[in-house]
Amino acid sequence: ALTTKLDAVFKKLAGRGRLSEKDVDDALREVRVALLEADVHFRVARDFVARVRERAVGSDVLGSLTPGQQVVKIVHEELLSVLGEGQPRLSLSPTPPTVVMLVGLQGSGKTTTAAKLALHLRKGGQRPLLVAADVYRPAAVEQLVTLGKQLDIPVYQQGIAADPVEIVQNGIRRAREQGNTVALLDTAGRLHVDDEMMQELVRIKERIAPHEVLLVVDAMTGQDAVRAAGDFHQQVGLTGLILSKMDGDARGGAALSVRAVTGVPVKFLGTGEKTDALEPYHPDRLASRILG
Amino acid sequence: QLFQRGQLDQALWDALEEALISADVGVATTERLLEAVKARVRQVDHPSPEDAHLALKEEMVRTLETPPAPPPELSACPRVVLVVGVNGVGKTTTIGKLARHFRSQGQRVLLAAADTFRAAATEQLQLWGERVGAEVVAHQPGADPGAVAFDALQAARSRDVDVVIVDTAGRLHTKVNLMEELKKVRRVLQRLDPQAPHEVLLVLDATTGQNGLLQARAFTEAVEVTGVILTKLDGTAKGGIALAICADLGLPLVFVGTGETPEDLAPFDPATYVDALLP
Numbered sequence: 041a042l043t044t045k046l047d048a049v050f051k052k053l054a055g056r057g058r059l060s061e062k063d064v065d066d067a068l069r070e071v072r073v074a075l076l077e078a079d080v081h082f083r084v085a086r087d088f089v090a091r092v093r094e095r096a097v098g099s100d101v102l103g104s105l106t107p108g109q110q111v112v113k114i115v116h117e118e119l120l121s122v123l124g125e126g127q128p129r130l131s132l133s134p135t136p137p138t139v140v141m142l143v144g145l146q147g148s149g150k151t152t153t154a155a156k157l158a159l160h161l162r163k164g165g166q167r168p169l170l171v172a173a174d175v176y177r178p179a180a181v182e183q184l185v186t187l188g189k190q191l192d193i194p195v196y197q198q199g200i201a202a203d204p205v206e207i208v209q210n211g212i213r214r215a216r217e218q219g220n221t222v223a224l225l226d227t228a229g230r231l232h233v234d235d236e237m238m239q240e241l242v243r244i245k246e247r248i249a250p251h252e253v254l255l256v257v258d259a260m261t262g263q264d265a266v267r268a269a270g271d272f273h274q275q276v277g278l279t280g281l282i283l284s285k286m287d288g289d290a291r292g293g294a295a296l297s298v299r300a301v302t303g304v305p306v307k308f309l310g311t312g313e314k315t316d317a318l319e320p321y322h323p324d325r326l327a328s329r330i331l332g
Numbered sequence: 333q334l335f336q337r338g339q340l341d342q343a344l345w346d347a348l349e350e351a352l353i354s355a356d357v358g359v360a361t362t363e364r365l366l367e368a369v370k371a372r373v374r375q376v377d378h379p380s381p382e383d384a385h386l387a388l389k390e391e392m393v394r395t396l397e398t399p400p401a402p403p404p405e406l407s408a409c410p411r412v413v414l415v416v417g418v419n420g421v422g423k424t425t426t427i428g429k430l431a432r433h434f435r436s437q438g439q440r441v442l443l444a445a446a447d448t449f450r451a452a453a454t455e456q457l458q459l460w461g462e463r464v465g466a467e468v469v470a471h472q473p474g475a476d477p478g479a480v481a482f483d484a485l486q487a488a489r490s491r492d493v494d495v496v497i498v499d500t501a502g503r504l505h506t507k508v509n510l511m512e513e514l515k516k517v518r519r520v521l522q523r524l525d526p527q528a529p530h531e532v533l534l535v536l537d538a539t540t541g542q543n544g545l546l547q548a549r550a551f552t553e554a555v556e557v558t559g560v561i562l563t564k565l566d567g568t569a570k571g572g573i574a575l576a577i578c579a580d581l582g583l584p585l586v587f588v589g590t591g592e593t594p595e596d597l598a599p600f601d602p603a604t605y606v607d608a609l610l611p
């Protein structure tokens with residue numbers, strides 16, 4: 041663990057006293073490696089370590105903390121300041137239906153997460169409608185319909201012949217007619233560099249003005265997370281992130297990078313394949329996980 | 333613009349380190365590669381940045397070529413290919429592409445829908461089968477994946493099929509019960525044919541970071557992976573963890589996925605891959 045590594049670096053520091061610049065640089069090398077091994081983006085890690093250095097150089101070794109623990113404490117605090125607030129909510133509209141759009145790269149977990157969100161919202165007293173706007177992936181509509189049946193949550197779909205913009209607009213109209221309070225739009229996975237597909241998201245957004253645009257990010261994403269999330273944010277505009285597959289052993293550094301670069305809040309964590317596997321975001325737990 | 337510097341200074345090594353780390357090559361493998369390059373350029377009289385650049389590319393190609401891809405088991409009838417990997421990496425889509433690839437060589441292909449868990453997994457594979465001309469053996473949702481694999485191999489023998497490709501459910505390698513289930517699928521195949529599965533292909537998403545190495549280790553430990561397929565290289569991710577996988581585990585890369593249509597599969601070529609990673 042990082043604390044053990046830093047303790048080794050600092051055990052030459054005999055008693056109490058100020059940390060010297062050299063002590064701090066040795067420790068920061070370990071911090072930087074830990075962050076990179078946790079998939080934190082190269083530049084984000086560099087900027088982060090620079091901020092930690094600023095705080096650590098000249099600081100006193102506190103009370104009973106070892107110098108290593110002192111640096112870890114500063115690192116932990118800096119991580120939390122980037123990772124943001126826990127428990128951010130979905131902003132529900134005073135005039136239903138609230139429209140929540142799920143976007144992201146292929147295979148990140150959007151369809152499964154849409155179902156999870158629908159279940160979560162229903163448990164909270166909402167009446168959700170799922171909208172199947174992925175007309176490209178084979179059996180994507182069937183996947184959402186099957187999930188809807190399992191949960192007894194309605195799914196609006198028009199098969200694969202229609203334009204996703206039309207499907208979404210019709211889905212929201214259906215929600216309004218049927219008294220659904222939230223419409224959850226499942227969109228097709230797409231590359232941030234696929235102009236046509238990104239334009240489709242922009243057209244959907246302009247047509248129906250969603251209250252939430254949530255990027256689903258796979259927890260095991262590496263350095264590319266910043267590029268992809270940055271492009272989605274710039275082109276479509278995001279209101280939140282959902283980190284999926286957090287039940288694995290990926291360190292999740294992509295979350296730190298995306299937070300640092302886009303400032304978009306993490307709203308939920310996907311923690312399993314079943315539809316009840318959705319948890320609120322705990323930044324302190326993610327910080328410990330990233331540090332390893 | 334990495335190599336417009338006039339000399340081999342620390343700035344150049346830093347730039348190379350950033351290029352590799354940013355491609356998900358990882359800290360340890362990056363250090364190993366750069367050490368090897370430094371050792372090589374030390375033997376050159378007036379090494380230029382171009383020398384370093386070229387030496388690095390050569391080191392990377394050498395790393396990727398070191399585990400030779402085993403020749404396909406062409407005498408097996410049918411040849412059995414088991415496809416495994418974590419959730420959402422592109423297994424089912426890749427199987428569709430592999431089936432098209434074998435079909436284009438005139439082979440009869442049968443697909444086993446052994447993902448009996450995920451919603452519409454069977455339907456997804458069936459659509460791919462229709463698209464590329466491969467029959468699909470499937471059971472009802474919740475059925476035992478081993479039973480599907482068994483029936484598929486039986487059917488393949490009786491129908492004179494050349495290749496059976498077994499699709500499995502995505503599973504995180506940390507889930508012990510799911511890894512046990514996968515081992516059981518493999519044992520079922522072995523019971524029918526001691527040589528089966530002739531290939532165990534791990535599908536890895538190019539956007540995956542350091543976790544890819546843990547995935548490769550765990551799946552190899554469980555079901556003896558014979559090769560890796562790197563998908564989604566049509567994005568901006570470089571899949572550099574493949575270098576760590578080759579270096580540490582000696583697993584060959586066999587194919588790359590470059591899109592969502594049946595044709596978007598190419599044999600892995602180290603030189604092409606390295607040129608894309610380090611232009």
Ligand SMILES: Nc1nc2c(ncn2[C@@H]2O[C@H](COP(=O)(O)OP(=O)(O)OP(=O)(O)O)[C@@H](O)[C@H]2O)c(=O)[nH]1
Nearest residue numbers: 146147148149150151152229285310311312419420
């Ligand atoms: N273990 C685990 N698996 C998950 C989680 N979320 C989704 N999955 C799985 O990840 C895989 C991909 O999920 P999908 O919901 O199909 O992903 P998607 O983003 O809709 O995929 P595309 O529509 O093709 O882009 C499936 O096997 C899901 O069961 C999670 O939190 N944990």
Ligand SMILES: Nc1nc2c(ncn2[C@@H]2O[C@H](COP(=O)(O)OP(=O)(O)OP(=O)(O)O)[C@@H](O)[C@H]2O)c(=O)[nH]1
Nearest residue numbers: 146147419420421422423424425502564589590591
């Ligand atoms: N751009 C791109 N997308 C891909 C590629 N390979 C697969 N995909 C997409 O990735 C998503 C997931 O593919 P699947 O084949 O369902 O992945 P899987 O591993 O079978 O998923 P699970 O069975 O749920 O674990 C789909 O949207 C595919 O179209 C690729 O090479 N490039």
Ligand SMILES: [Mg+2]
Nearest residue numbers: 150151174180
């Ligand atoms: Mg989907």
Ligand SMILES: [Mg+2]
Nearest residue numbers: 423424447502
């Ligand atoms: Mg699949």
